[in-house]
Amino acid sequence: MLPVLIYEEENGDCRCTSCGICAKVCPPQCIWIVQAKALDGKPKPKANEFYIDMDVCMNCGFCSEFCPFDAIKMDHIYELSNYERHKSHVYNMQDLLVSTEYYGQTHPRAWAKELAVKEEEEKKKKAKEAAAAAAAKKKAEEAAKAAAAGAGTTAPVAPVGPPKEEKPQ
């Protein structure tokens, strides 16, 4: 069981926001994240670099438990045997990134739950949008009605008669 990072299958977007919670809770401190910075130097919610030293990782799964964005998960592959045990066991972002589809295959129940939550959120969002659209429509209708009523109740136009002669002062 080794940690992996999740990216969205449709667009390749990595879920990690480099919040650093995984690195903080990691008991053997094997996670190293470099946060992305904007051109003006402000930190941004994206990871520039992400490293996990798999030799140090004790497979506790705390990182995946604590991740608030479901960006880090425990994989089912644990084979690490190699002739070289220094550089090759420090996994970078390329080595860590797996798709949501793979996550769905390895964690079917968690994935189903996540999909259900997403679906519910989308439903709520759609309902909210529909409600907002209905409210806007109602408001527009009311405004139109008021305008029509206003047009009906406006002060009658004074009958055009012969111009009154103004008395000279």
Added chain:
Amino acid sequence: MMRSPDLAYWAESPHLFFDPDVLKLAPKDLEKAEKLLKEAPGKKDALEQINTAYMSMYCSMQALMHSLQYKTTHMRCIVTVLEDFFIKHGKLEQARLDAFLRSQRIEGTPEENFQAAESLLNAVKGIVAK
């Protein structure tokens, strides 16, 4: 870096599989890449713009993968397959893959990334059309 990240390793892994049905996804991937590329300059900040350009590049890369009728669920596997099938045969320049990886690390200016995404998309269109 990961252990033996060659094609043989990936073929044995659960991350790379052959699926003839994915061939029809290639044009959709290209459409998605084009759409993202158009959206990218309108994003609110430079980081979002670079990230959207990266997504466009990813979709182009996926189009290449799907044109081979392969499907993958690992980022390094995508890179390995592209190197083996396209870069080694001179169909795709190494610089395009480097630009993709730079974009993933959110490096460079938005304009550089838009250019890289656009040139990659055009290159991929040419390859997929063949």
